[in-house]
Amino acid sequence: MKLLGRLQRCGLRIQKSRLHWRSFFTDTTFEQQLKTLDMDRTIASVHSISSNPCFSLLGLCKTIGCLKKIHGLLIVHGLTDDLLCQTKFVSLYGFFGDIKCARSVFDQIREPDLYSWKVMIRWYFLNDSYPELLRLYTRMRQCLKENDNVVFSVVLKACSELHELDEGRKLHCQIVKVGNPDSFVLTGLVDMYAKCGEIGCSRAVFEEISDRNVVSWTSMIVGYVQNDCPQEALVLFNRMRQGMIDANQVTMGSLLTACTKLGALYQGKWVHGFIIKEGIIMNPFLVSALLNMYVKCGMISDARATFDELPMVDLVSWTTMIVGYTQRNLLDEALKLFTDKKWASLLPNSVTVASILSACGQSGNSNLGRSVHGIGIKLGLEDGPVRNGLIDMYAKCHMIRDAHYIFQTVSDKDVIAWNSMITGYSQNGSAYEALILFHQMRLDFITPDAVTVVGILSACACMGALHLGCSLHAYAIKEGFLLSNVRLGTALLNFYAKCGDAGSARKVFDGMEEKNTVTWSAMMGGYGMHGDASESLALFSEMLNENMEPNEVIFTSILSACSHTGMVGEGWRYFDSMCQEYQVVPSMKHYVCMVDLLARAGRIEEALAFIEAMPVQPDASVFGALLHGCRLHSRLDLGELGVKNMLELQPDSAGYYVLISNFYASDGRWNKVNEVRELMKHKGLSKSPGCSLLEMDNGNRFSALRVASLP
Known part of the structure; x- marks a missing residue:
């Protein structure tokens, strides 16, 4: 430290390498490192940003605060115009999750090269900012003629997630024009076309891949399953086996989903046996697909046997089993599995809570329903499915006031929330309230769906609202x-x-x-x-x-x-x-x-x-x-x-x-x-007064003529 200070005070030029500066700064804290440097003399003495000790500090930054301090020092001394420096800051801001700052620095680069563009695109991709990624790529095409397969693969993924078929087609043309796409790019095209519903184009690209690997085959199989072509998925898997390609967990999970859609229990059991024979490790995705296959094929006992044989039960498998019991109307089994102390260490998620609320509602178990409501509040599970499940549960347990209270607390009501409340009123003999709520739903510009119509028809039947x-x-x-x-x-x-x-x-x-x-x-x-x-x-x-x-x-x-x-x-x-x-x-x-x-x-x-x-x-x-x-x-x-x-x-x-x-x-x-x-x-009992209902204004209003009960 003393030697460094003497050298600086003597005005000697510091030509130390970045490795030297890194080793020098390793033994002290970041704040001490900044204080040690005589910034004016040190920065003035360097020939390039790469030899600047501040630049060497970037690799040691543990927080975004440290990064911003270094960035500020370099801005003050005018050393941020260097392409290497700016690209480095884009990379580091992205690493710390500040995509906005990363983009701000990137926009200050006068002539970004291909690497700089790839760094910014990469951070958009890793943060699922697909719309921004596509806009950035469009700008890149205007500024730069270069392209490579890495960029193509990432942009294709963005098109897939956004279902941007037109953009995907344009990109396909660019790929053909550049030529020599690798298997990753072609597989990306297979995935993009499949997710955009163009399964024919997806298969055509798949057939063009000469060196197909497990990812290529799996992408095509997944595409068939997603586009409701489960039979073709099974046929393609047989062809994949003939090519001696080993399947992975995603492949097998997709095949199980195909069997589920077909109701093909025999084939599903064969896939299960193949998984065991090949020693494929059961990850949460695969376990969920396997249990769901048995449930949807009506073999709930086989699903439970598979569940009980799992070496370790996690949240996904536990929830899948509960959902399966609920869907098969085995409500007692669903509630028993949820309340079993054996799984007390598993914290339910929104799917678990929504499914259990459904079971409580169908079985009329309001006590457990209230307890699950409390668990949801404690765990902060208050998203749409949970809130809608609460409305439905309270309504089916004939606690219509509680259902209405939950409904009123929902600020962003979707059509499912409205349907749950309308159906609840209809099922509890409050047909008039159901029609009033339907009128309010239309005033809020919520488009009724088939479930809405079913609930309102039930209310109309009770009231004789023919029009x-x-x-x-x-x-x-x-x-x-x-x-x-x-x-x-x-x-x-x-x-x-x-x-x-x-x-x-x-x-x-x-x-x-x-x-x-x-x-x-x-x-x-x-x-x-x-x-x-x-x-x-x-x-x-x-x-x-x-x-x-x-x-x-x-x-x-x-x-x-x-x-x-x-x-x-x-x-x-x-x-x-x-x-x-x-x-x-x-x-x-x-x-x-x-x-x-x-x-x-x-x-x-x-x-x-x-x-x-x-x-x-x-x-x-x-x-x-x-x-x-x-x-x-x-x-x-x-x-x-x-x-x-x-x-x-x-x-x-x-x-x-x-x-x-x-x-x-x-x-x-x-x-x-x-x-x-x-x-x-x-006993405090009274008969509800009878009433006659008159449709007025072409069925838009109702007048209730009540008949008082006799004393």
């Missing part, structure tokens, strides 16, 4: 929602049926290209509501002719139709067929339908015998059906039995108290009516 429902029908046709959306078609025919237009419902039904059991059930139920049981039964026969297996929902619709039309013999026949021929275990809804069928027909004793023979404990709805029949046929003696059981099973249901009150009123037993109403007051 609005017809408008939604027209909107769905215009947007092409009805082409392959079974759920929307079912909601539409259900809407027409509940609004009394069975003819329009049948037209929608006949126009649907694809139908599921819910669709058939909705149409049968629609005929049943209109007292046309013969059409319901004819439709049931038509369904059987199309080799569709009836389920419990179908039989509920059929039994209900028989009940509404007094077809006791047919009702018994279908009930016996359900139990014996189709092995469907009767649910409480089926028992209610049968009791209602018998009681409506005046066969009260037979209905009572049916209740006594039930293999399960009847609930209040069964006795409610019995009581309704007793009132219709003035069988007040047996009606008392229904009253007794209803009060024991559902002591807090206002609807059942009203039914009991009407039962006594039909016999003129007003003292009993008063007793029931006093009991309701004592």
Whole structure:
């Protein structure tokens, strides 16, 4: 140190190499190094920036603050015009993540060479700043005629990520013009065309690659999978094996995804065996693809067996298994896996939380749902899927106020958030609120999708809002929602049926290209509501002719139709067929339908015998059906039995108290009516007032005429 100072004070020229300066500065702190230098004398004594000790310090900078101090010193002494110096600063600013400063320094370079351009392009690429990268490359083309394969590869990646097909085509022309592209550039073209949806062009470029490696083959396979050509991906893999090319993890993960899309369980199992045979290490991507393949192919037990055999379970595999259980409606298994202490060390991410919230909502587990809500807040997981999952969970757990509160706290509501809230209102009997929210959604310029239309049609069906429902029908046709959306078609025919237009419902039904059991059930139920049981039964026969297996929902619709039309013999026949021929275990809804069928027909004793023979404990709805029949046929003696059981099973249901009150009123037993109403007051129960809804302004407004309940 003293020797250096003496040399400087004597005005001697310092010709030390950068290596010397680096070794000199290594043993002291950065601040001490700056203080040691007599900047004016030292900088004045150097011939070039490369011999400047400050420039030597750049390689020792540990923070961006240190870098900026050196940069400032060089600016003060006018030593930043050197191309090497400026490019070095571009590189270092990029290294410290300050792309803005890197670009600012780059823009000050008067005549950047190819290396300088590549440095700036590289930092845009590494920071996923693809739009800026393309703009910079356009400027480079204007300033520089040189190009190389590294630049081409990086710019092609930007075109791929941005799906900039036009820019990609222009770049392809430049590559052909320059000539001699290497395999990396050609593989980049394969990837770019595939991600832009031009799978034919992608395959054409692939065939031009003479020295294909695993990356080239994998890019083409991935392209086929991404463009919904899974069969071609499997065929290409066979050709790859014939060329003795070893597959990697991305290759196998893509093949598993192809098997998933095809529902090809056998091929998926073969790929799994190939992975084990070749000793390919299972990374998170591959594990996720494997578990997802088994789940989507309906082999959830195989997925769980694979999961349990993993040497180490990570967040990705744990979440994939939870999502799989939820998608297969195995809600208890999903919740059990989430709450198992064995995985307590794994912190859930947004996907995990959103999936568990869905499971909680579908199973009605509001307590766990609230706990998951708290976990999400604690971990800072409050993105769109989580917030939408919270709205959906609270709505399905009949906590509509909590759902509305979450909805109100979302500042940037997307269409999924609106759909969750609208559907929540519809499912909780708040049809009017659903329509009000839909109106607000349109005022906020949110474009409704098919899910929105389904939710609003449900509300329209409850309110009899025929004009609005017809408008939604027209909107769905215009947007092409009805082409392959079974759920929307079912909601539409259900809407027409509940609004009394069975003819329009049948037209929608006949126009649907694809139908599921819910669709058939909705149409049968629609005929049943209109007292046309013969059409319901004819439709049931038509369904059987199309080799569709009836389920419990179908039989509920059929039994209900028989009940509404007094077809006791047919009702018994279908009930016996359900139990014996189709092995469907009767649910409480089926028992209610049968009791209602018998009681409506005046066969009260037979209905009572049916209740006594039930293999399960009847609930209040069964006795409610019995009581309704007793009132219709003035069988007040047996009606008392229904009253007794209803009060024991559902002591807090206002609807059942009203039914009991009407039962006594039909016999003129007003003292009993008063007793029931006093009991309701004592329990704090009240019947919601009925209302009639009038469509006004062509369905844009509704007027509710409420009928006050009797005291």
